[in-house]
Amino acid sequence: MKNLSYLILLFTLQLAFIPAKSQPRPDEKTSTIASKTAGLKKMPGFFNLYWEEKTGKLYLEIDKWDTEFLYVNSLPTGIGSNDIGLDRGQLGTERIVKFQKTGPKVLLLQPNYTFRAISNNADEKRAVEESFAQSVLWGTEVLALEGERALVDITSFCLRDAHNVSGTIKNTKQGNYVLDATRSAFHLPRTKCFPQNSEIEVTLTFTGSDPGNYVRSTVPTPEAITIRQHHSFVQLPDNGFKPRAFDPRSGYFGISYMDYATPISEPIVKRLIARHRLQKKNPGAALSEAVEPIVYYMDRGAPEPIRTALMEGASWWNQAFEAAGYKNAFRVELMPEGADPMDVRYNLIQWVHRSTRGWSYGGGVIDPRTGEIIKGHVTLGSLRVRQDFLIAEGLLAPYEDGKPVSPEMEKMALARLRQLAAHEVGHTLGISHNYIASTANRGSVMDYPHPLVKLSKEGNIDLSDAYADGIGTWDKTAIAYGYQDFGSGTEEKAALNKILADAIKQGNIFLTDQDARPAGSAHPATHLWDNGGNAIDELNRMMQVRQVALSRFSEKNIRQGMPMSTLEEVLVPLYMSHRYQVEAAAKVLGGINYTYAMRGDGQKPLEMISPEENRKALEALLATISPEALVLPEKILMLIPPRAFGYDRTRELFPNRTGGTFDAFSAAEVAANHTVGLLLNPERAARLIEYKARNEKYIGLSEVIDQLLASTWKSNQKPKSDYEAEVQRTVGNVVLQHLMTLSLNKEAPAQVRAIAFMKLSELREWLLNSAAKGESQQAQVVYALYQIKRLQENPEELKIPEPLAPPPGQPIGMNDPSLSCDW
Template structure:
């Protein structure tokens, strides 16, 4: 915990100052006499200005002017903060751009203030505060960091301290950042065309704690870029809907029954943070709170109790069966963890009732979202920036992922042959639905405040917060077995994080002691934790923090998947396709089979220059709960990993069987290759060079990563028993350029090997050219390249091998002599694998 525990009550009190909820103006106040403004004559009374309009009393009173397409608000309190959120009820449908149906924006804390005859909507700077009872100390920080005026408008009418404003111009502006997202995706400059946009006044709603306002926005732009052309009715005219939610701030007084919880790096959860300049001098000003929903027991003294208000997630009615049932079932898995944490009937998942607004911020929602291509799913926790309290969970599940899972299963099982057992087709669908249950639980976990744990796969079904690869094996008949591809239910890590983040431990020192015991028990049980910041880069070092791997032993799983891959390639045929599909789709189905070990290959690479470490506080280290420092992967394991990984650059691994090559057919008329296919430089026909290059690039990208090479250099410098840069590169070149002749039994073997060899050259030169190596590591790489040049010149070979060896030697020598004189090639593009 970084903030001093003793400061929490003071912080809570200080956060309440200036955070009084905006008052709800009673409807009767509309008849109050007109007020005289500071600028002169009396403004019209609100009753007169709103005569004939539809009233929506609530947190902020709303008037609908459907005839003129306006929304008017009456603001009853100034300088009092509330929360503002944008979202997209209707969206673009492009995974590449990322403007999805139901997508939430950032939560902002704002307030209205009056200057002259206008009201200003101001975003407060919540990143820097002074949690102090001293108003001057608070003011000093407020004055040091800029706020932002989001909007201003004329006061249309007023009654005493109530001000009526036409909020339409705010709603007609791009508050969600649609134009910025399109520009970032290189789709061109788009801006709202107000003449083709409208405030949807009839849809405006006001409730006691929130206001929901919506507009139709038409963004005009060039319409020339690929992503918008792929999805839009008219790519120069993108019409979407924008939702603006205005939300009352939660109470923070002692009677509210809820306290923020200090974040700990081993909690397994998310945090919100800000800099508090009022902390004691010995304490960090960087304050972090645990992100979590409010969950209060009806009987705090009971070990297990019902709750005052359960957490309920609602599934999108647009999800069809059997998807709908799978989503509900998977998301419901969390109920058992809450029960174990002492909360009875505290969490449930239901189908969204008919007619309920899925965008209303009062509802936690699981959206079933369609896009033109498969893409990622997301779970968002929308929080109070002061405390980390989750006000809404919003989940986005991409609908095409389940179809990719079916494709993978069919490609492995080949279930459409004349003699294929009938249950194979059903097994493919069952595997995809099993994955969907896990995905639903995973993304809801994010919306509950839980982070990824990519090390949980070391415990089998350790956590739904990991990225799972289907558990594949061969049965006794040597056939691919998918029967138990995915786990069922939450795992032990999930039980731990629910108890840690939501458990009721009484607060204060008692709570901190209980949380420390939980962390100690988790470590003692062998639970590992590694998350995004340490696991997504190609050169990441933690050998357990792996996306899409499985099993406790990386090298054993590598061999297991290798056997499955070999069997799947042997049986790959038109039988992987349903009869109605055009035969050109065989190429797309070959991709996940050929690259079946792509994620486990990354796991093997992690062992090279690898080192594991804990997320911990200094107190946990001193108490012996966790370990400090980095534990380097043993030398013998690193050398095994080097051997296995470099074997994937040999033609024996990269070449396709003849019977696979002989059935690959170009896409039919009306169809074309897309991103899910291997590239081709042979016009319409399948390119066997490109597939070998992509396979080699998959390995080279991991092995020839600057961070990994730098670690190899240091680990060897500190311990000469560890493999170093020279050893790793020597083995790499011995398996490629300097290898023995390829056996004649390998189809196109020498050509396939040369394709991989050239990828290695490109990888080495890009490694040198990337300016990320330490000078001494770069010197070792350069020496290996120079030695390879000498070897190629001394061993010219014959025929096409001689041609490549001569050109490669000239290419590398020219680069070593003058890097600027050589145009380097990027590594070949590998077709997308994730998300699965």
């Protein structure tokens, strides 16, 4: 019995170690896709979507594993503030992604296309792939399986702040906001599927406290900001697109990557231009239709006559494509009713409203692998046209009693819109700004044009040629480089080089933002909002136009029934109408001509500007800060009362230090600050020292400062009135403040600071020995001596007052920059 009991126990223990047949736990049961989606609304397409009304969830069916596609997030609705920068139709970043499955887990992986190995060797490719990090954008669990198809809940991926709205609001100092899931949901009218793309849209609400002024001025309840975000899953283009090499002279932006399969004798960085896919039906023909034309669609929300003007301007590009041998290869059509503007199948020109005027943009979706533009997307700010209208009001004084309003203002504004539409569409074709084109007879719509205001033989303001009509010569060159379809037997590299060589011979070259935007940039012909072949001559001419318009300024510059105080809105852009030409002329001083010369192309890389031209520029610039240029006629000063009730002061007006009355000296200070700041720019000052050292005939920093002081503090010209004298003192104070700032600028070279410091010491000696007349002049001298002494004795503790800054300027009104209408 004892042995039997032992055997039974042993047998029982053995049974305990025999694995039982596995039984799935309830939470491990995998449903079929059909059973899981029964009763749900199906949206078949590139990726099938399923909507569950009861739970408010969206499911995605994945049938493409390790297959790359494009993911783009965007902003269908905006906040309405240019300063915050979250506009209707704003595109986010495009990413190449793919789904990967490991067990029950699904990952959305973004490969790293910045580093590649263009090779047939799999090991070589794998070495690069494993050397650089990739990004997993999202992960989730499989809910249902059927063969190679899997169903996942995509709700959490979509109901998130993919566009970083909260971060943008925080960065613009408009409050701290977080996504409120209880007030967020899918927006089904814009959640759709198509054979080549699946589109998902969501309504998101961000809640927070302490909202900023920009939020308060645009959001009905500032504690809750509700907008929509969009997600696009898009099939990548086939491999039929032929990338085109980047050339810095061509005017195209594009993509770049490092190819580690490159032989060591060749550059490892590869650069390609961004362009649409376009091919001729007959590449050998001088003129051929396209296999598939490029079509842009106009937002139906743009009103007439604006819509027609925008479509006409955008259509100008067909002139360039025809010059490149295409027939009707570029078209602009009205957006089909019911079409989704966020759908990547549509190149879009969108009309966007904001609470204040601001920039327009040309953007789009680019294939990061090849540079192919998949979708062009233009954003045009609706208030821009009103700024041109305002400029025309200031120039024309058109509101005469009993007479019809001149049609010139609307004509000018619509002409600007045509140019604007062409400009922004140009960006979506792959073309960058060309800021030297204005000096070549307005040779490109990719420049920023200031209205060309002329004086008739009778001395009247003439706006008939304010903006160019049609595409420019440079634009035809750019399109030929980017889109010409060469016939068989043509060596493409040589043909592309010939296109650029021919343009260079004709004087059509390309220089862009890096050469134009910085205040201290050096090229004398590369600038924003300028006109004319010579910046100095155009500045002098513009000052004459300005003087004529100011002499005729009256109550006729505003409509009947408007508060007289609103004359200031019209006066500001007129008084500052020379500001951009001042910036252009300042680049002649200490400037240098240069090109993007390539070895062997025959271009001269650098050319010095003559000493005579430098001195001519200084003379023209100093004339802009003379009392004659800055004093406003008494009749104007007596027209503008303090602001009327209901018409608050805005940033569009001159700064005010006089308790609400029009501040004539602030206007003068603003204009003087603009010119003097450019004259004493530290980078320009450094070049002046260098060029003088290399050639004694050149104007140096010392001479510039001496002439600046001679025309202000040491001027022998007797003011015509106490008003002129006070304006001259205002300008002198601006000069002193800039000179002190330059002497303490730690970013400036030591010799720049040394010369500025020496000139301040010389000025102090001169002031000590000057015979100041009158109490006002004596007061200015005493205070200047006090400031210079403090700088000399204790510079670290000296806080130099900053002169008043101009009201917003670009775009002919709003100052941005780096955004601008860039890609």
